[in-house]
Amino acid sequence: MSLLPEYEDAEVSTKSLYEISLKHQIEKLLFFREKFVTSLNRPRYTNYVEPDCEYFFDSVINNSAALAEYYLPYIIYSIIGTTLTPPQRPWFSKFKNKCGEDGYQKAKSALFSKYEIGILIKSTSIDNEIYLKKCHDLFDKSIETIIEGKYDIVFTLNNYIKHNSMTFCYAPLSNTSDDKCKSNLFLSFTKDQCFMLEDSILKTLISSDLNETNNTGEIIDINGMKFTNKGSIGA
Structure with missing residues (x-):
């Protein structure tokens, strides 16, 4: 049930559409995840996985990144609800870019304005300011997972894989x-292609001079993030 009161003129068909779409995307992601795990753990006598395992991994990353584009509309039309007529399709990628340009709060305010989130038309018993605050709080809580930064690695990997012939068949x-x-499973990156990683921690890690670290097990501190030197593994 949405936060928006049922008696408001919400786009019920749009709400159902995004609920069905998100459910389908989650089921598809879980399907590829199961296929990937099964193929990765298949008995083998080599340090390399079969091509199908690579394809399944690629699908997991791609579908994980795509999930965000379905989740933002789900937040707007299903979790919170809006009286916007006719409905418009939200784009997570545009919202994310706006957050980078103007900051999260300004990007969120622009999104609320465009999709008329937090606006009551018929209600006379609900304080508009209190309702708007509830919408902001619920939006913050719902979007936090994919906007706080932890999910960025998925977008970075997906973009890198799409534009590079990345090798991820090595799995000692x-x-x-x-x-x-x-x-x-190991992922292979090269310095000459790290420009595709934008301003991510992966790019910083690849661009760093790791030759200064010679001791296996040594903790490497890069921009406040801790990494462990595993040394040379396999061949």
């Missing part, structure tokens, strides 16, 4: 503490 095997075999 190791034994866990409970004597089980584990596949460790």
Whole structure:
């Protein structure tokens, strides 16, 4: 049920459309994830996975990135609700870029204005300011996961994979503490292509002079983020 009162003239058909679309995207992502995990853990006698495992991994990253484009409309039309008529399609990529240009609060205010979020037409018993604040709070809580920065790695990887012939077939095997075999999938990046990584932590990591770190297990601090030097693994 949306935050918007039922008696307001909400676009019910649009709400249902985005709910169905998001459900389909999540199910598709889970499908590819299961296929990827199964293919990664398939018995093998080499440090390299089969091509289908690479394809499934590519699909997981691509669908994870695409999920954000379906989630923002879901927040607007289903979680919160709007009286906007006729409905318009929101674009997460545009909202994200706006956040980068103007800051989150200004981008959010522009989004609320464009899609008429927090506006009551028929209600006489609900304080408009209180309702608007509830909309802002609910939007902040709902969007936090994909806007706070932790999800950026998914967008970065997806963009990089789309424009580069990235190698991610190398997955050396190791034994866990409970004597089980584990596949460790590695992603390969090159300095000459790191411009595709924008201003991400991956770009900073690849551009850093890691030759200064010679001790395996040593903690590397890059812009306040901690990384562990694993040394040379396999061949």
